Amino acid sequence: MWKLQPEAEYENRVKQWPKKHRREYVAVHDKLDTFLTALNRGAKLEQVKFGFIHPEPRGVLAIDQKGGGVGLKETRLYTYPHRRSQIVHLITFGDKSTQKADIAYASEFVEGLTQGKQDIHG
Secondary structure, eight states: OOEEEEOHHHHHHHHHSOGGGHHHHHHHHHHHHHHHHHHHTTOOGGGOOOTTEEEOGGGOEEEEOTTSOTTOOOEEEEEEEETTTTEEEEEEEEEGGGHHHHHHHHHHHHHHHHTTSSOTTO
16 A cells, blocks of 8 residues: 655645645645555556656656646646655655756655665655
């Protein structure tokens, strides 16, 4: 059974997320729920193809707000599904203005995780 593991950077960013963009927050997390449900119903990572999931370097998957309503700000939740532990790490959260830095941070996080520099179980 796949589980979610919110990381410290994700939690900090979510706390700071502007209240005026609550709809984006909800839309992205609804998509995360859809992704997690697919995994828990037996879908393999390679089979999970949704228009709101974007592959990034090092196996990071960005989940966006698409389909969450009209006029939403571009928003991304950067995740890393760790196959062996069946943990989906919630790495960071941001918008278009932080996208480049968020991808770099998420890639570094996964590199540390896969090289044993971070605890995969939270």
